[in-house]
Amino acid sequence: MLVILPGKCFEQKAACVFRHGNKFAIYPRSQTTSNTPIAIENQILDIRQDILLFTPILRKLVNESNGTYLSLQKAAETAKTSDNQVEFLKLSRQYRSIIRVCIENLQEAAAKETDGVNKNSLLSYVTIFYSIECIWHLCEILYVDNIPGDIVLPFLLEWVRFHFPCHEQTAAQLLEACERGSEDHPEYWDTVIGMVVQGRVDVARALMKLHSSVDSNEFKLVDNSLRSMPVYSIYGGISTGEFTISWKHWQAECRSKLTSRVLSSQPKLELIMRLIIGDYSAFESIRDMYTSWFDLLGGWVMFTSPWARRHELGAAAAACAGMTAAAAAPRTHLDLMVRALLDGDLHQVIHEIQQMSDNGWFATHLTDILFHCGKLKILDKHQTNVTGRLRDSLVLEYGCLLMEHKSLWSVGLSYLATCPPEGLRRAELILERMPLHSNAKAMRLLAEAKKYGLHELARGVCVCMSTRALGVDGGGGGGAGVGAALAWAVRARGGGGGGGGAACGRAAARALRAYGARGALPAADLLLTAGPHLLLHDTLLLLGKYCDFHRLYKNREFKKAGKLLVSLITSKIAPDYFWETLLLDTLPLLESDELIFSSEDTYEIMLCLELKSSSLSGEKADLLRLALVRNLARASLAGEESSGE
Amino acid sequence: MINVINTIDTGHEDMIHDAELDYYGLRLATCSSDNSVKIYDIKSGTQTLAADLKGHFGPVWQVAWAHPKYGNLLASCSYDRKVIIWKEAGEWTKLYEYAGHESSVNSVAWAPAEYGLILACCSSDGSLSIITYIQDSGNWDVKKIPAAHAIGVNSISWCPAISADLNLDPLSNKDAPKRIVTGGCDNLIKIWREQGDQWIEENRLEMHMDWVRDVAWAPSLGLQRSMIASCSQDKRVVIWTSDDNVSWTPTILNTFDDVVWSLSWSLTGNILAVSGGDNKVSLWKESADGQWLCISEVAKGLGQAPNEERSTL
Numbered sequence: 004m005l006v007i008l009p010g011k012c013f014e015q016k017a018a019c020v021f022r023h024g025n026k027f028a029i030y031p032r033s034q035t036t037s038n039t040p041i042a043i044e045n046q047i048l049d050i051r052q053d054i055l056l057f058t059p060i061l062r063k064l065v066n067e068s069n070g071t072y073l074s075l076q077k078a079a080e081t082a083k084t085s086d087n088q089v090e091f092l093k094l095s096r097q098y099r100s101i102i103r104v105c106i107e108n109l110q111e112a113a114a115k116e117t118d119g120v121n122k123n124s125l126l127s128y129v130t131i132f133y134s135i136e137c138i139w140h141l142c143e144i145l146y147v148d149n150i151p152g153d154i155v156l157p158f159l160l161e162w163v164r165f166h167f168p169c170h171e172q173t174a175a176q177l178l179e180a181c182e183r184g185s186e187d188h189p190e191y192w193d194t195v196i197g198m199v200v201q202g203r204v205d206v207a208r209a210l211m212k213l214h215s216s217v218d219s220n221e222f223k224l225v226d227n228s229l230r231s232m233p234v235y236s237i238y239g240g241i242s243t244g245e246f247t248i249s250w251k252h253w254q255a256e257c258r259s260k261l262t263s264r265v266l267s268s269q270p271k272l273e274l275i276m277r278l279i280i281g282d283y284s285a286f287e288s289i290r291d292m293y294t295s296w297f298d299l300l301g302g303w304v305m306f307t308s309p310w311a312r313r314h315e316l317g318a319a320a321a322a323c324a325g326m327t328a329a330a331a332a333p334r335t336h337l338d339l340m341v342r343a344l345l346d347g348d349l350h351q352v353i354h355e356i357q358q359m360s361d362n363g364w365f366a367t368h369l370t371d372i373l374f375h376c377g378k379l380k381i382l383d384k385h386q387t388n389v390t391g392r393l394r395d396s397l398v399l400e401y402g403c404l405l406m407e408h409k410s411l412w413s414v415g416l417s418y419l420a421t422c423p424p425e426g427l428r429r430a431e432l433i434l435e436r437m438p439l440h441s442n443a444k445a446m447r448l449l450a451e452a453k454k455y456g457l458h459e460l461a462r463g464v465c466v467c468m469s470t471r472a473l474g475v476d477g478g479g480g481g482g483a484g485v486g487a488a489l490a491w492a493v494r495a496r497g498g499g500g501g502g503g504g505a506a507c508g509r510a511a512a513r514a515l516r517a518y519g520a521r522g523a524l525p526a527a528d529l530l531l532t533a534g535p536h537l538l539l540h541d542t543l544l545l546l547g548k549y550c551d552f553h554r555l556y557k558n559r560e561f562k563k564a565g566k567l568l569v570s571l572i573t574s575k576i577a578p579d580y581f582w583e584t585l586l587l588d589t590l591p592l593l594e595s596d597e598l599i600f601s602s603e604d605t606y607e608i609m610l611c612l613e614l615k616s617s618s619l620s621g622e623k624a625d626l627l628r629l630a631l632v633r634n635l636a637r638a639s640l641a642g643e644e645s646s647g648e
Numbered sequence: 649m650i651n652v653i654n655t656i657d658t659g660h661e662d663m664i665h666d667a668e669l670d671y672y673g674l675r676l677a678t679c680s681s682d683n684s685v686k687i688y689d690i691k692s693g694t695q696t697l698a699a700d701l702k703g704h705f706g707p708v709w710q711v712a713w714a715h716p717k718y719g720n721l722l723a724s725c726s727y728d729r730k731v732i733i734w735k736e737a738g739e740w741t742k743l744y745e746y747a748g749h750e751s752s753v754n755s756v757a758w759a760p761a762e763y764g765l766i767l768a769c770c771s772s773d774g775s776l777s778i779i780t781y782i783q784d785s786g787n788w789d790v791k792k793i794p795a796a797h798a799i800g801v802n803s804i805s806w807c808p809a810i811s812a813d814l815n816l817d818p819l820s821n822k823d824a825p826k827r828i829v830t831g832g833c834d835n836l837i838k839i840w841r842e843q844g845d846q847w848i849e850e851n852r853l854e855m856h857m858d859w860v861r862d863v864a865w866a867p868s869l870g871l872q873r874s875m876i877a878s879c880s881q882d883k884r885v886v887i888w889t890s891d892d893n894v895s896w897t898p899t900i901l902n903t904f905d906d907v908v909w910s911l912s913w914s915l916t917g918n919i920l921a922v923s924g925g926d927n928k929v930s931l932w933k934e935s936a937d938g939q940w941l942c943i944s945e946v947a948k949g950l951g952q953a954p955n956e957e958r959s960t961l
Contacts, residue, residue, distance in 0.1 A: 047655070047656040047658055047664075047667055047676065047678065048655055048656075383937055384937070389937075403916060403918075425869050428868070428869045429869060429916045432867055432869075432915055432916050432917075433915060433916065435671075436671055436672055436673065436915065437672070438672040438673070438674050439672070463717065463761075466717045467716045467717045470716065470717050470718070470719055471716070474719055474720070474736075474737065505783065506717075
């Protein structure tokens with residue numbers, strides 16, 4: 004990582020403040036003051052680390068591998084009780100096919116791209132993912148797949164052919180043309196030899212048949228040797244011991260043919276014979292035809308120890324890697340990884356992979372699958388097994404990285420959730436700071452929080468949204484803000500537990516005051532359907548019931564409305580500023596044609612009126628007193644009538 | 649690869665002393681020797697000046713954003729011995745002013761939101777103040793801790809609510825005692841615990857050989873581990889760890905070439921940014937085996953991190 008900052012703004016001391024994840028800000032900071040103001044360019048730099056995975060073209064890779072990762076976690080769960088190696092292999096292949104699709108997309112995009120810089124970066128991505136697929140494939144062969152008898156040669160050859168398809172095209176062309184005298188083709192011999200070192204003996208023989216002197220003794224001799232090479236097959240019915248004996252016998256025969264010098268007139272055929280007896284100097288002599296030693300690895304194992312098991316590959320790798328004048332040339336990263344892999348040093352492999360600039364995608368997913376396959380055992384310097392910790396730390400890192408992206412965050416969350424308890428705690432820390440730009444964003448955050456049981460977070464989001472809605476309304480605008488604040492506050496408590504009560508109270512109080520000021524109740528429909536949520540806070544309960552009173556009154560159900568109003572007055576839950584409203588609301592009911600309040604009710608209202616004289620006094624109070632007295636008279640008469648009957 | 653995505657011209661007429669991003673990282677507050685506090689909206693790569701707050705009569709040392717569930721609140725502290733809490737309600741206005749210190753107020757920090765709206769500040773007069781908003785009355789209650797550090801207190805930081813008492817279940821525990829860490833001119837770091845309505849000195853951590861400039865309690869990850877970073881004039885940064893918040897083990901992160909002025913933990917506490925008098929900001933990360941490694945260095949001119957040549961295949 005290299006950072007060059009404009010020099011001028013750092014005449015002063017620098018300091019740093021973190022934003023989210025890959026972003027931070029640097030500013031010139033000073034702890035001291037001077038007597039004269041120092042005129043400097045006071046700039047703050049917003050700095051971001053570029054994340055390869057956030058490139059839109061790689062979105063598919065991130066999303067699809069997430070699906071495979073989650074399936075793998077499930078498979079790992081079942082693997083605890085039963086052997087699930089087949090499933091792991093399937094998932095490993097799934098990962099690889101995702102990478103291959105990704106490489107294809109990148110290549111396609113690179114072909115279309117006209118801008119040189121962009122094209123180059125696309126091509127560099129291709130290189131990165133190409134290496135990833137190559138390593139993953141080898142890992143799969145060596146650690147995920149259950150190879151029958153542990154004889155890796157066929158798989159190794161397949162790997163070499165797949166990833167280093169040298170001469171393949173020429174071979175196909177030559178065979179298709181099927182012309183005698185193909186040796187005139189400039190790459191004829193290179194192709195034949197290439198097929199031999201890739202272990203494609205049949206193809207090599209077919210090509211040799213196209214040579215004009217195919218009928219010569221020399222050709223027959225080599226063809227015969229190639230044809231008679233014993234090939235081991237686990238299902239062939241012979242033991243490895245028997246196979247080894249017959250193979251060694253075959254090679255001894257080849258060797259004696261070679262020493263008889265019958266091939267001295269045909270140096271290319273001689274070279275082929277030297278290769279198949281596993282002659283080191285022969286391999287060395289053709290090394291320069293290939294860009295890497297991997298090309299030769301399959302052939303080398305095939306002609307020196309075809310029965311090799313996984314753990315014996317390290318020596319073969321060392322031999323091949325050493326086969327070169329170019330040994331002095333700098334080793335590539337891929338070199339180091341393949342060597343470490345063949346040496347069985349997975350710790351080193353993972354260490355090397357972490358240096359790749361794919362932001363941990365590869366290291367995380369590969370380590371995870373190896374961990375679940377039980378193939379990873381990493382000890383620290385105290386010989387404690389830290390494999391689980393390594394896997395967790397990679398998954399956490401990767402998950403946190405994705406959390407920083409404005410639309411990939413839920414993918415990141417799914418990774419963090421697979422590393423309890425630290426993963427979810429980290430998720431919480433990041434999620435609660437996720438900007439809530441809109442209601443939709445807040446709702447989405449809420450849904451994800453609930454999915455992972457992050458109830459505290461969900462409540463926090465609701466309370467913040469509620470507070471914000473009140474803030475919007477702070478200027479004295481319409482009731483929309485209060486309504487939204489109420490809705491969010493109620494939602495905060497929806498999940499149970501504590502926390503949203505205060506927010507409910509705040510929003511409800513604002514609504515009551517708004518009613519006092521403007522005479523309109525916000526969010527009436529919400530309140531009428533809130534049900535048990537009203538019990539969250541006294542003020543909210545009052546607001547809800549008061550709303551209900553309005554509904555009854557509008558529906559001309561005056562008796563019920565009156566009863567409700569009296570209960571609101573007598574319960575004394577109303578805040579002081581609302582008493583005037585409550586008391587004055589009795590007036591129309593007192594004055595109605597029908598008798599609404601009984602004498603007991605009237606007494607209660609009278610009592611409250613006197614107790615709350617600070618809330619209601621003067622002309623309005625007198626008016627109410629008069630109405631109350633008149634109502635009392637009516638009620639007494641009505642009472643006498645009914646008792647007299 | 650690192651990119652400068654944005655440059656914010658603060659327009660301060662004198663040195664900047666602090667810059668803090670709000671909870672969501674959408675707003676930046678800065679303060680300066682020109683006595684002012686400025687707030688910028690930095691949405692989508694552009695920045696606009698949202699407010700220029702004038703109310704202090706001396707250099708403003710530090711600013712701190714409150715949790716958004718209490719609305720948009722910003723606290724600032726100054727050489728003029730005052731702490732001001734600003735509130736945005738349409739416009740930014742002064743909500744509360746605290747003038748209970750006899751010397752420069754050097755640092756302010758809001759308590760974890762779970763505890764309510766509480767602000768802690770510390771001063772060159774050697775004392776600390778804990779200012780609590782009382783919801784019911786709408787008043788602010790002040791508790792002062794006198795003579796906390798001799799000569800003066802430079803920095804203050806709260807223990808995250810979740811790891812406040814590590815012996816309890818970290819996720820459900822609410823009643824854990826509140827803790828604060830402070831660093832002072834007596835070369836000491838002190839940990840304070842609330843007990844009843846008192847704040848008592850619970851611990852003093854001795855390691856630094858000169859003034860402690862900054863202390864920062866790391867965010868909690870729900871693990872049985874608490875972490876504090878401290879830096880000092882003695883050019884050292886020390887990481888203090890504890891599994892019970894009572895006994896603390898120091899690890900020297902590094903000895904730098906110059907005085908280390910300030911520290912900043914990343915959101916999830918896995919990276920520590922250290923800035924010093926040598927014009928450098930370095931980022932440190934704890935490896936799986938507990939070693940602290942420098943993962944990046946940002947400096948005037950050139951900076952370099954290990955493994956540069958290996959970053960691409």
